Amino acid sequence: MAISNIRYGEGVTKEIGMDLQNLGARRVCLMTDQNLSQLPPVNAVLNSLAKYGINFQMYDNVRVEPTDQSFLDAITFAKKGEFDAYVAVGGGSVIDTCKAANLYASSPTSDFLDYVNAPIGKGKPVTVPLKPLIAVPTTAGTGSETTGVAIFDFKELKVKTGIASRAIKPTLGIIDPLHTLSMPERIVANSGFDVLCHALESYTALPYNMRSPCPSNPINRPAYQGSNPISDVWALHALRIVAKYLKRAIRNPEDREARANMHLASAFAGIGFGNAGVHLCHGMSYPISGLVKTYKPKDYNVDHSLVPHGLSVVLTSPAVFAFTAQIHPERHLEAAEILGADIRTARIKDAGFILADTLRKFLFDLNVDDGLAAIGYSKADIPALVKGTLPQERVTKLSPRPQTEDDLSALFEASMKLY
Amino acid sequence: MAISNIRYGEGVTKEIGMDLQNLGARRVCLMTDQNLSQLPPVNAVLNSLAKYGINFQMYDNVRVEPTDQSFLDAITFAKKGEFDAYVAVGGGSVIDTCKAANLYASSPTSDFLDYVNAPIGKGKPVTVPLKPLIAVPTTAGTGSETTGVAIFDFKELKVKTGIASRAIKPTLGIIDPLHTLSMPERIVANSGFDVLCHALESYTALPYNMRSPCPSNPINRPAYQGSNPISDVWALHALRIVAKYLKRAIRNPEDREARANMHLASAFAGIGFGNAGVHLCHGMSYPISGLVKTYKPKDYNVDHSLVPHGLSVVLTSPAVFAFTAQIHPERHLEAAEILGADIRTARIKDAGFILADTLRKFLFDLNVDDGLAAIGYSKADIPALVKGTLPQERVTKLSPRPQTEDDLSALFEASMKLY
The missing domain is CATH 1.20.1090.10 (Dehydroquinate synthase-like - alpha domain)
Incomplete structure (x- = not known):
């Protein structure tokens, strides 16, 4: 079994700008949802990015309980941005969407169904290298910061399915209990x-x-x-x-x-x-x-x-x-x-x-x-x-x-x- | 915190040839000690390497409770071999020696003291990329297959010290309880x-x-x-x-x-x-x-x-x-x-x-x-x-x-x- 890195502690989110510097990141994609974008967890990340001069673009259009369409929207954003690192601040919906965005932006010629779990998709193994992804969970449930799974609602078939591969597991999960106080x-x-x-x-x-x-x-x-x-x-x-x-x-x-x-x-x-x-x-x-x-x-x-x-x-x-x-x-x-x-x-x-x-x-x-x-x-x-x-x-x-x-x-x- | 991959089960050692194939290894360094080299754990590895046609060289000169000299001997072997993957079969002495050999062969211009813990050495952070190392423990004690530590006896100072860096943590630990039956x-x-x-x-x-x-x-x-x-x-x-x-x-x-x-x-x-x-x-x-x-x-x-x-x-x-x-x-x-x-x-x-x-x-x-x-x-x-x-x-x-x-x-x- 493999386990992601996690860092735990009140306030550890403030180090994220340094983590991105240490990763050599020059163009960061910050993903969140519209409810969170005004709340303390995102602010803590924004302050750290500013302090360490990290160049980033924010995508705050993640859908709570994402769909194939909302995944594709985030993937399009990620492909255009040519990012070299990702930060996901939110619950499972945000972290999962960010995993998918990183995966398909790193494998731009793949069809969406290629990596979706069989029998709905083709369930192909991921062999392309992905960019680093730092997950900052704001709920206490999904555990998505530690897993290689991204779940979405396949609207056409009216069924939830997902992508499951160790390759999409976040590089680092930042478990900062301060973020749960706004839940x-x-x-x-x-x-x-x-x-x-x-x-x-x-x-x-x-x-x-x-x-x-x-x-x-x-x-x-x-x-x-x-x-x-x-x-x-x-x-x-x-x-x-x-x-x-x-x-x-x-x-x-x-x-x-x-x-x-x-x-x-x-x-x-x-x-x-x-x-x-x-x-x-x-x-x-x-x-x-x-x-x-x-x-x-x-x-x-x-x-x-x-x-x-x-x-x-x-x-x-x-x-x-x-x-x-x-x-x-x-x-x-x-x-x-x-x-x-x-x-x-x-x-x-x-x-x-x-x-x-x-x-x-x-x-x-x-x-x-x-x-x-x-x-x-x-x-x-x-x-x-x-x-x-x-x-x-x-x-x-x-x-x-x-x-x-x-x-x-x-x-x-x-x-x-x-x- | 970061945790290595581990695989557990009776007989899982027989998959090691496939693991090395999956890693794309073409020249493997197999390290062990002279007592073990004739025993079932090493045989299980050798059989798997043969089955999957893995090209390797064996170093069985690891010293039980290694010294700076015995580390250096293994490092010299590793540098000469230009290996692209390492397999350590043994207790902590073997796994630690193999970590050191991988590190210094990957950083050939470094002085031995560069990475040794301060104050005895310089305790420099490891920034070079290492080759994959698969550890197959044959004792039930050291846990070296999961750690980024390599301990040795510094003869000149009559003291044990070591190298400690997440970078030398094995890529995979194979925990095969069959190996403990020969202890x-x-x-x-x-x-x-x-x-x-x-x-x-x-x-x-x-x-x-x-x-x-x-x-x-x-x-x-x-x-x-x-x-x-x-x-x-x-x-x-x-x-x-x-x-x-x-x-x-x-x-x-x-x-x-x-x-x-x-x-x-x-x-x-x-x-x-x-x-x-x-x-x-x-x-x-x-x-x-x-x-x-x-x-x-x-x-x-x-x-x-x-x-x-x-x-x-x-x-x-x-x-x-x-x-x-x-x-x-x-x-x-x-x-x-x-x-x-x-x-x-x-x-x-x-x-x-x-x-x-x-x-x-x-x-x-x-x-x-x-x-x-x-x-x-x-x-x-x-x-x-x-x-x-x-x-x-x-x-x-x-x-x-x-x-x-x-x-x-x-x-x-x-x-x-x-x-």
């Missing part, structure tokens, strides 16, 4: 749910030595390797932090200890799932986001309907882990205990139900919408949700328990109402 | 003690945000950053594995689970200390090794006297942690508990004594020589041992508690006899 409550909650599911899914993913087919050449191994002794360490550690700090981080924006710990947990879980992979919650989340009707979440200042990624992931989690627990029930029980369940008298065969109940209680306490029905879906949507999950084989095949279309239908149905 | 008992024990001390020292090292001076440019930060939230995860995880598996791994060469876990723990502790640093046990170990008189350890097939690195480190550990515990006593107590102490009624002010007693019992159970006296030192040697520790400021300054020369004398004196 509104629901963004803290939803991005925290992403951390929760990264940890739970990577810890329960198919073990690395049971994955098949096993490529004969190591260079052809996928970014997602299955759970392994290293990703397990990160997953459990991140889960413990979520259990201890997520509620505090949501309830009190001034709780620096909680927000700083969740910011680190996001990176830790990212290192874990970036190597092990995720499975059903993530695989099923992509159509839940992609098929959104009119849902507009609180605290997100956007002009389009959207289901925030973390929410789309966590709503199926009780059903998913009740389903997967028959494989490795002891890991499911361990996760439930970390999240607060009393398992002293638990029976191992109840592990799935116990973890599901623990998750339901956790979500209820945090005022999460009551299932898929509460965000606009009904039973009639299930066939489309299942159809949208099938192309996510890259992740769904990492589920410890194989699943049929009927299984997926049942999981969506069980997720319509949680409480 | 004799005392090599398992002594290399395991190195893991134990890497974990204990990095967990108790000066915190990263209390280190000074704090370089104004991040590029000038030392490889050893002080304890931090990431290295803590690795240190504690490695310590738990040592507590569970080291005794089993020593006692039974057929205990694959124990030996595989110790092989991983070595890499995990390496990732931790490679970022956080070590402190007094390591700083004081260098003169203990460097001033060796006639001690010849069991199970080491060498023609010179030597104190194995892990033994030289662990013999002072009870005294060191009794000394450092007044800073962060709770961490010392936590470590004692992980190593088996019952701390339910412990007082926090006794943390140092409790950890020291726990370590003494641990070493006694494993038939470790009874202190520095048992390996040939007496009170009369203490001034020379202290003098040899002073140049190790790079690590000793990471001790949570500052120390005077009198403190060092007292620590050596307290380490003469353990039981």
Whole structure:
């Protein structure tokens, strides 16, 4: 496994101008979104670029929950700019968009579908050298600063997919907990749910030595390797932090200890799932986001309907882990205990139900919408949700328990109402 | 922090020929030592090189506990060979020698002292590009496959020192637990003690945000950053594995689970200390090794006297942690508990004594020589041992508690006899 460089500490963003000098950067592309462009994290970066005389152009048109069109717009900007380094300041949407912009600007003759995951795209391996990318996360969820994954909404097919290659992993992630202090409550909650599911899914993913087919050449191994002794360490550690700090981080924006710990947990879980992979919650989340009707979440200042990624992931989690627990029930029980369940008298065969109940209680306490029905879906949507999950084989095949279309239908149905 | 790539699994060494093909290597330098050159780990590499038609030259003259002279011999070989990739198969001595050979062959006009740690050398930053180096550890101790450190014995000054730069970190570490099955008992024990001390020292090292001076440019930060939230995860995880598996791994060469876990723990502790640093046990170990008189350890097939690195480190550990515990006593107590102490009624002010007693019992159970006296030192040697520790400021300054020369004398004196 490979891990990006990360730097952690309050205020470390102010060094970014020096980092770019050290990289010899002469034309920097700074990417962010319009909400962030006036906020302290971007200001901190701008001040440092000015202090060290770094020449840059800013692209602040990143779409929250990006699409193929919004990726292409950023790619066009990047190609024109002939940049020699990239800085992404934002949540997963910004960092992912910047990864794609760097990739396609570095491989200008490639067709967009060339690097998109198969079966939607061609899933070609990246062999061109990319420019350095420094990621400055402002949410505590995606872990994108540590991974080689960039996710977008493929509008034509109404499905989320992505690009996955170690080559697009950021050169450096700057984890500055000061940036999380400007996050509104629901963004803290939803991005925290992403951390929760990264940890739970990577810890329960198919073990690395049971994955098949096993490529004969190591260079052809996928970014997602299955759970392994290293990703397990990160997953459990991140889960413990979520259990201890997520509620505090949501309830009190001034709780620096909680927000700083969740910011680190996001990176830790990212290192874990970036190597092990995720499975059903993530695989099923992509159509839940992609098929959104009119849902507009609180605290997100956007002009389009959207289901925030973390929410789309966590709503199926009780059903998913009740389903997967028959494989490795002891890991499911361990996760439930970390999240607060009393398992002293638990029976191992109840592990799935116990973890599901623990998750339901956790979500209820945090005022999460009551299932898929509460965000606009009904039973009639299930066939489309299942159809949208099938192309996510890259992740769904990492589920410890194989699943049929009927299984997926049942999981969506069980997720319509949680409480 | 940065972490090397590692690959883990029984038999993964057989892929090394493909890895070298993937790197485009045309002239490979294979380094090992004479004991290993006839053993299964080297055979596994040779078979893979043959299978994939990799052109290579073998250097099997690495000295166990290398010296400046033995480094220079390997460097001369590397310079002549004009290699485009390196493979190191062995313990820390081999991997460290290979790092040095790669560095100086890539920087042919540099003087040997240029990159050696100050104040003994000039401690210049490495700015030349190095060739890829794949490390295949055959012991479970050094963690050298994950670090940017190469240690040697400076004969003229009778002191151990080294080279420390992220630039010399291996490109890939291949952790193949099959290789540990050929390790004799005392090599398992002594290399395991190195893991134990890497974990204990990095967990108790000066915190990263209390280190000074704090370089104004991040590029000038030392490889050893002080304890931090990431290295803590690795240190504690490695310590738990040592507590569970080291005794089993020593006692039974057929205990694959124990030996595989110790092989991983070595890499995990390496990732931790490679970022956080070590402190007094390591700083004081260098003169203990460097001033060796006639001690010849069991199970080491060498023609010179030597104190194995892990033994030289662990013999002072009870005294060191009794000394450092007044800073962060709770961490010392936590470590004692992980190593088996019952701390339910412990007082926090006794943390140092409790950890020291726990370590003494641990070493006694494993038939470790009874202190520095048992390996040939007496009170009369203490001034020379202290003098040899002073140049190790790079690590000793990471001790949570500052120390005077009198403190060092007292620590050596307290380490003469353990039981």
